[in-house]
Amino acid sequence: MQLEAKKISFRYQKNSPWILKDVDLTVQAGERVALLGPSGYGKSTLAKILAGYENPVKGEVFWDGAPLPKKGFCPVQMIGQHPEKAVNPRWKMARIVNEGWQADEQTLRELGIEKAWMNRWPSELSGGELQRFCIARALGPKTKFLICDEISTMLDVITQAQIWQKVLAAAQKGGLGLLVVTHNKALAARVCERIIELPKLNRPS
Amino acid sequence: MEEKQEKMALLDVQKLRVSFDMYERGLQKKELEVLHELSLRVYPGEILAVAGASGSGKSILAHAVMGILPGNARTEGEIRYRGELLDRKRQESIRGKEIAFIPQSVEYLDPLMRVDRQVMGIRGAKEKQETAFARYHLGKEVERMYPFQLSGGMARRVLISTAVMEEARLIVADEPTPGLNAEMAMETLQNFRELADEGCGVLLITHDIDLAFQAADRIAVFYAGTIVEIASVADFLAGKEALRHPYSKAFIDALPQNDFKPIEGFQPYAGNLPKGCLFAPRCPMRSGECEKEIAMRKIRDGEVRCVHAT
Structure with a gap:
């Protein structure tokens, strides 16, 4: 199985x-x-297209040989840079984390999500805490591929290491593919086996 | 304050506390302390980086120095500038002149004003603005632009230009580099280095510890609204043995270029802090003494807020 992007072109x-x-x-x-590149070069746009959040102007994205499903659970899941923008502010955390699957005890425990947090509103948690929920939400059994777009940029290095250990363990366990968008070369080298520089793939006019 | 300093600190923050009045439910008022007994000094000619997690209160420190906290904020403690108390009146009279602020967001620029006018401000002269733009590689064509026409990097350089218009002695820069690519970020830091070498003091607030390593002379490590350690960059580069506080040591271990090894637990909330040492619940060296008030103390040319530090 593979995630394949063919001749993706995008402009607003x-x-x-x-x-x-x-x-x-x-x-x-x-x-x-890992996908590296300077800011403004379209890393996040490509991530969104690969996860089905944005449609390319030209080109197609295939998972396992078929286009991404338009309905239902998408096997390619994305975790973004701003967890506060990725949760419904009018839902409590328990509803948010269980939206795509019933997150099990072990996943929640391993991500350091405390039981008391489940009854809170998103505005009552810090960015690092919210990000744990966003990761738990994306780690359902139907997820086959994970796109991580600068998921730890706003965190301190200890929380960053905490979160990545969990993501890597989950990826290993589920045999997930991982595309990591980052500007941190040390992080890319630590987390990934292959590093791609977007400016080398991309030929904008 | 007991020790005599060879050089007078440009900025001397002693036991600063900042709290916000918040309404919990209806008219129930609650006081939330976000900075706790924070002390630091910035000397002329140096860059002091304040590094720590987002949400740990770093920007509040900058805003307290500038006197631009919101109305529901209360401060205790002392801020001195060149030896004299920096109260509201003095803040208002010298900020923008002797103390320059480079805000975190490029949204602090006025969207309806051409950038040359904003950089000149109400006192600035055209020639000075031109010199500043030349210094930061902003072309003649940029002068007549509005902020929306600038790239992120250009906007940052415009903000830095405003800071050098007057002969500022102290520069407070709040996260000046996000959104810049590595070269541009380095160039920005190089600009601060030059200003420091000319005798300015720079308080550089950043969450990017790698940048702090490259630019600063000393680093203050922020945790849960206070500073747990201040040490020279050399100590940070030498590794965790050279550092003093268990949190700073854990910080070094967690870097992706080092072990990438995290410690358990989370930074506590402002509203729900442990007694005594704020790091104690996560600390391997925790003991009964940690529940007492912990003061900042000097060890090996650095400062640390930990009873176990050696």
């Missing part, structure tokens, strides 16, 4: 410059790949 409007142009990328299940 007709006549505006291409952000992504003919990007090809293949990542195998079980593989851990």
